[in-house]
Amino acid sequence: MTDDTLAEGKAADREKWKEKGVALRAFFYIFGTHVFAGFVWLLFYLGGHAQK
Template sequence: MSENTGGGIAEPGAAAEPGAAAEPGFGAEPGATAEEKARRKAMLIRAGIYIFATHLFAGFVLLLFALGGRK
């Protein structure tokens, strides 16, 4: 095996080491397995729910401030 001094970045055209696990990326790769695609979809749904819930909570807090600031 060759020593990799590129900080984890493979040289263009270099073959991956045999038996090396591929690191999960941000984009869906063309050769991604069904399990990887399902996990990515579940993660995106969960992130969407968290973002929605956070905005809903922030709106509720703003409503409390607006109602509390009334005379």
Template sequence: MPDDHANDQPAPEPSFGGGMSEERKERGTSWRVFIYIAGSHLLLGFLALLFYLGSHAQK
């Protein structure tokens, strides 16, 4: 009969941040939000330019 108490190590606690501090996570999130907002504005500006050029095209 195997001994169930041979490995009495406590269960590891889950680590959801990969060991990063809260301040570093917040900074990473802030950069990600900035990149998403800037990228979406660039995309929408490009689409607005396409619509403008399309409406002023010689037909």
């Protein structure tokens, strides 16, 4: 293997690592947003059914 081939392989590994990081971050942001929305919905539901 030449130095160019090794550099290309390392660059490809870094790109795959970045892609995984972006996908993981997107998953957590989407999951967190849904959890927050569910909590807000729960507050409205409980507020609407509270004894007044």
